[in-house]
Amino acid sequence: MYTHNGEDVFVIDGHIHLWDAREENIIHEGGEQFIQCFHDYHTGFTPEEEQWDMDTYRNYGAERMVEDLFRDGYVDMGIFQPTYLTDFYDEGFNTTGQNAELAEEYPERFVLNGSFDPRDGDEGIAHLERLKDDYDIQGVKLYTAEWRGDSKGWRLDSDEAFRFLDKCVELGIENIHAHKGPTIRPLNRDAFDVGDVDDAASSFPELNFIVEHIGFPRVDDFCHIATQETNVYGGLAVAAPFAQSRPRKFAEMMGELLFWVGEDNILFGSDYAIWEPDWLIPAVMDAELTQDERAEYGVELSPEVKRKFMGENAARLYDIDIEAKKEQFKDDAISREFDLGDTYEEASAD
Amino acid sequence: MGTTDSPADATETPVDPDAIRERLDRVNDPELDRSIVELQYIDDIDIDGGSVTVTFVLPTAWCSPAFAWMMATGIRDEVRALPGVTDVTVRLPDHMHGEQITTGVNREQSFESIFEDAEDGIADVRRKLDEKARFARQYDAIRALRDSGLDPDQIVSLTRDDIDLEFRSAAVAVSVRDGVLTVTAPREPLSEYLEKARATGLVTDGTDRLFADRDGSPLDPEPEAFEFSLRDARLAVSNIEGQATICASLHESRNDVTIDEPGD
Incomplete structure (x- = not known):
């Protein structure tokens, strides 16, 4: 748990990965380009002394992940967002199956999400049903720019995608996380265009659409959609590290998001292991708007607002009872392993 | 190619490196709407008589080929317009399509003939x-x-x-x-x-x-609508500057430069 000015902040990291980019898992040059590109984003925004070498970055493993998130990183719970990329990686890059191993070891600490690809047709529907059966998933992470054979991507507003969204409604998979953000080599830039979220979100009001990476480089398009659709959310991964290296730009971006998207519809995510919560969370929590920015946007980046996007908003989407979790974490496996029980004792005494 | 010591060249106007830089300042990164000189994309300017070679670098190896193409043609056309310049060569190392882009631009070919499967011209x-x-x-x-x-x-x-x-x-x-x-x-x-x-x-x-307005329609003078459009324009600024922040961070990390934040 993070403590900010003496107050507890329950952190649900809305965007984490456990990937395998070892050379023996790569079966297409796109796989190597992809992890190299991820590493560029890592070094681009990570303080020099916190940067990882490429070997560690390819495959950091479950043990390190648990330490980085819970022991060192103030995170209370994390949401796995899978990225299959099975055309690039033999066993997949970061699949629900791979994530499940850790998620099932500490089920109280992790939310495990699935994924679908409408190009998989009937087989894809069966896969989604299986994920629901096996793991009772409440959300999916979608990668509209993923390559599949000759196809370089798909759209969320297509008939094929709507068939899968119908299936999500039927199965009670309510949270649809779509990567709509910076280009990742070798994927096509336009396949991450945020425009297709609009029609999907208005056609499926019972689902929540979380636009990961707030649509960069089309934040304005994303904001327009989020203003109109109450079931559209913004995931802060990629914007969050601005807080460390470019704090004024981060504050300005938060001003825009709070104005257009609203404080109830923003979710924090570290994008671990691209960035690590131990330095990222303090930077985000320390961010402040200037008087001019507060006047300009008519919003506050107050501790209450930060608590919302740091955990409360995600808790609402995933039916997590934060008070019950604090009680449980006084003595769960992670708290015992890292001696964290006391932090939750003090919290509930408040 | 330039032959600096030939008598013919000696009588020509010498090419001024400062003038080249000033001219390059007119070329923008089209997405960030900021000069490539300010963004520190210019890595090297080599002058050999009337022959000028400009080497530029981008924040990543996978920056949009279309954007890179626009900058490369901008460099070529601006420098060529200077007195004394007889030919211009543009170089773009460390880019996944650098070779294709610069060969095409230096030979005056069209983007569409080089990138046949590009979705937009x-x-x-x-x-x-x-x-x-x-x-x-x-x-x-x-x-x-x-x-x-x-x-x-x-x-x-x-x-x-x-x-x-x-x-x-x-x-x-x-x-x-x-x-x-x-x-x-x-x-x-x-x-x-x-x-x-x-x-x-x-x-x-x-x-x-x-x-x-954003879509090209006339602005509405009604105060609320006017204010909304102005806020929307502000959002367009924030979007460009946000993207510029991403590019600057990648550029600084990869190419060891320091870029001033716009508006600061």
């Missing part, structure tokens, strides 16, 4: 980016006019003929109320705006309205 890409940049620049232009005392009604009805760019070096004269009144406003935000308004075809002759 170069003109379409440029138009979309120009439109975004125009709308973002509108924010500073309108704020400057508002600070000069103009109200939404007056701002909305301004035409190109109402602006005298040649008034003073740092100020323009703005004619309002059918010429009954003239006010001055800072020059830079308006001249920069007009440049993009022309590039997008929004303002082509003197009677064209200066400003338009």
Whole structure:
């Protein structure tokens, strides 16, 4: 748990990965380009002394992940967002199956999400049903720019995608996380265009659409959609590290998001292991708007607002009872392993 | 290729490196709407008689080939326009399509002939980016006019003929109320705006309205709608600057440069 000015902040990291980019898992040059590109984003925004070498970055493993998130990183719970990329990686890059191993070891600490690809047709529907059966998933992470054979991507507003969204409604998979953000080599830039979220979100009001990476480089398009659709959310991964290296730009971006998207519809995510919560969370929590920015946007980046996007908003989407979790974490496996029980004792005494 | 010691060249105007840099400053990163000199993309300028080789680097190896193409042609055309320059070679190392791009640009081929499977032609890409940049620049232009005392009604009805760019070096004269009144406003935000308004075809002759909404439709002077459009233009600025932050971080980390934040 993070403590900010003496107050507890329950952190649900809305965007984490456990990937395998070892050379023996790569079966297409796109796989190597992809992890190299991820590493560029890592070094681009990570303080020099916190940067990882490429070997560690390819495959950091479950043990390190648990330490980085819970022991060192103030995170209370994390949401796995899978990225299959099975055309690039033999066993997949970061699949629900791979994530499940850790998620099932500490089920109280992790939310495990699935994924679908409408190009998989009937087989894809069966896969989604299986994920629901096996793991009772409440959300999916979608990668509209993923390559599949000759196809370089798909759209969320297509008939094929709507068939899968119908299936999500039927199965009670309510949270649809779509990567709509910076280009990742070798994927096509336009396949991450945020425009297709609009029609999907208005056609499926019972689902929540979380636009990961707030649509960069089309934040304005994303904001327009989020203003109109109450079931559209913004995931802060990629914007969050601005807080460390470019704090004024981060504050300005938060001003825009709070104005257009609203404080109830923003979710924090570290994008671990691209960035690590131990330095990222303090930077985000320390961010402040200037008087001019507060006047300009008519919003506050107050501790209450930060608590919302740091955990409360995600808790609402995933039916997590934060008070019950604090009680449980006084003595769960992670708290015992890292001696964290006391932090939750003090919290509930408040 | 240049032959510096040939007598023919010695009589030509020598090429001035500062003049090249100044000329390159006119080339923008089309997505970030900022000069490639300011963004520190220029890695090297080599002058050999009338022959100039410009090497530029981008924040990542996978920056959009279309954007890279626009910058490469911009470099070629701007430098070639200088007196004394006989030929220009553009180089783009460390980019996944660097070879294709520079070979194409140096041989004056078209983008479409090099990147056959590109979804949009170069003109379409440029138009979309120009439109975004125009709308973002509108924010500073309108704020400057508002600070000069103009109200939404007056701002909305301004035409190109109402602006005298040649008034003073740092100020323009703005004619309002059918010429009954003239006010001055800072020059830079308006001249920069007009440049993009022309590039997008929004303002082509003197009677064209200066400003338009994001989609090109006329601005509504009704206060709430006017305010909303201004906020939207502000968002366009934040989007470009946010993207610029990502690019700058990647550029600094990969190419060991330091870039000033815009607006600071």
